[in-house]
Amino acid sequence: MRKWNFCAGPAVINEEVLKEAQEELLNWKNVGASVMEVSHRSKEFDQVASEARQDFIDILKIPENYEVLFLQGGATFQFSMLPMNFAHNGKPVAHIVSGTWSEKAEAEGSKISSTEVVASSADHNFTYAPEVQELNAGNYAYLHYAANETIHGVAYHQPPVSTLPLVSDMSSVILSEPINIESFDFIYAGAQKNIGPAGLTIVIAKKEFLVNENDKLPNILRYTKHAENDSMLNTPPTFAWYLSGKVFKWIKGLGGLDYFKEQNHLKASTLYNYIDSTEFYSNPVNKSDRSIMNVPFIIHDSSLDSIFLEESKAAGLLNLKGHRSVGGMRASIYNAMPIEGINELIAFMKEFEAKHG
Ligand SMILES: Cc1ncc(COP(=O)(O)O)c(C=O)c1O
Structure with a gap:
């Protein structure tokens, strides 16, 4: 699968x-x-x-x-x-x-x-x-x-x-x-x-x-x-x-880049809005300069990083580890990632916060 x-x-x-x-x-x-x-x-x-x-x-x-x-x-x-x-x-x-x-x-x-x-x-x-x-x-x-x-x-x-x-x-x-x-x-x-x-x-x-x-x-x-x-x-x-x-x-x-623009902005804003709505996670980038393709985020208690990665992988969410130079997490949400994937990620993040927050 x-x-x-x-x-x-x-x-x-x-x-x-x-x-x-x-x-x-x-x-x-x-x-x-x-x-x-x-x-x-x-x-x-x-x-x-x-x-x-x-x-x-x-x-x-x-x-x-x-x-x-x-x-x-x-x-x-x-x-x-x-x-x-x-x-x-x-x-x-x-x-x-x-x-x-x-x-x-x-x-x-x-x-x-x-x-x-x-x-x-x-x-x-x-x-x-x-x-x-x-x-x-x-x-x-x-x-x-x-x-x-x-x-x-x-x-x-x-x-x-x-x-x-x-x-x-x-x-x-x-x-x-x-x-x-x-x-x-x-x-x-x-x-x-x-x-x-x-x-x-x-x-x-x-x-x-x-x-x-x-x-x-x-x-x-x-x-x-x-x-x-x-x-x-x-x-x-x-x-x-x-x-x-x-x-x-x-x-x-699918209608070319106008379609993907709409999808990509929707995906990114959905994820950023969720991250901004909780104290548990955060994204450090100036709001107007945030990427619509790569969304890095940190968990405030960084001792939870490895548990997050283990549990997200078990939940079918792959490769969320942030780059070694910045740490934390990163979700890359290119064209081939549908909004359903973002919703699954957010559902997992909410559950993780409820369990470990
Ligand atoms: C913005 C950017 N520039 C350059 C590179 C390097 O690309 P490549 O591995 O194809 O040389 C990457 C790789 O991820 C990248 O994201």
């Missing part, structure tokens, strides 16, 4: 999507083999690949002046591939640091080029989304930030206002609601939250921004080379691409 899975990533995938893949596993499209066993250059795979890409473009309403690339290496690889390409002209990269991931992006990026932290919420343990002051666009290569901090549960609900080219890590928030692509020069996301299985990393890049790419780099490190080759410069992660395509069809079938 499947249980309610609150893992931060790799994360829950809709059951219908998994069942469809299961049905097709041994004999895909009547080719007599699974999708994992055929050439990525075959006409069958090519159709799946381009349909997935087009569905992704449709769902996010990505304009034609953007490239959409299906890459590998995870979001972490983008921490260095980005500055290798766009910070080769001596200008520093401006970084907003609002949690562990944007902090890592800056630390990794600083091994490639100079960097400058232009706003940070480290002073308050990453419990808010810091505002960036006006910056002189001519002085920086671009501005990097994380739209959603998966570990700290902090989000920018609007992109930071800046005249610099804007680069956003959307790993844990992409496809959760519509976004205005034109506000960004470059977006990247590891797949293993709202997109599909780990192994795929999606990049959405403004063509005008890609013109600044470092053409001295090997092809595999150049976005334009991936674009010229339809993201098949080398063998792509075919199964992840195929399954992500099924997730995109599932999203489209």
Whole structure:
């Protein structure tokens, strides 16, 4: 039996999507083999690949002046591939640091080029989304930030206002609601939250921004080379691409991102409202900056943490342990987690409080 899975990533995938893949596993499209066993250059795979890409473009309403690339290496690889390409002209990269991931992006990026932290919420343990002051666009290569901090549960609900080219890590928030692509020069996301299985990393890049790419780099490190080759410069992660395509069809079938926006806001507000209503649990994040995807919470008596995790697991609620760097609990409530899962979690939390409070 499947249980309610609150893992931060790799994360829950809709059951219908998994069942469809299961049905097709041994004999895909009547080719007599699974999708994992055929050439990525075959006409069958090519159709799946381009349909997935087009569905992704449709769902996010990505304009034609953007490239959409299906890459590998995870979001972490983008921490260095980005500055290798766009910070080769001596200008520093401006970084907003609002949690562990944007902090890592800056630390990794600083091994490639100079960097400058232009706003940070480290002073308050990453419990808010810091505002960036006006910056002189001519002085920086671009501005990097994380739209959603998966570990700290902090989000920018609007992109930071800046005249610099804007680069956003959307790993844990992409496809959760519509976004205005034109506000960004470059977006990247590891797949293993709202997109599909780990192994795929999606990049959405403004063509005008890609013109600044470092053409001295090997092809595999150049976005334009991936674009010229339809993201098949080398063998792509075919199964992840195929399954992500099924997730995109599932999203489209339900009415696209407007539907998920409504669901995700309902799920998040239901859970936050409950947490705020009791003294037993709390969430430390500034209310207006709370994530709709990752909800960290603590039990005031932290000696109950391990009992909470044991009992929630026994109740069929998986992976509620907070990240080791912040402790406590965290419920990741991506697209494939329905409101029923949230209601079950809240029912369990109430019962736990009644028993141990
Ligand atoms: C916001 C964010 N950025 C970057 C990463 C790193 O992703 P990956 O493991 O795909 O390199 C993660 C992973 O959870 C993340 O949540």
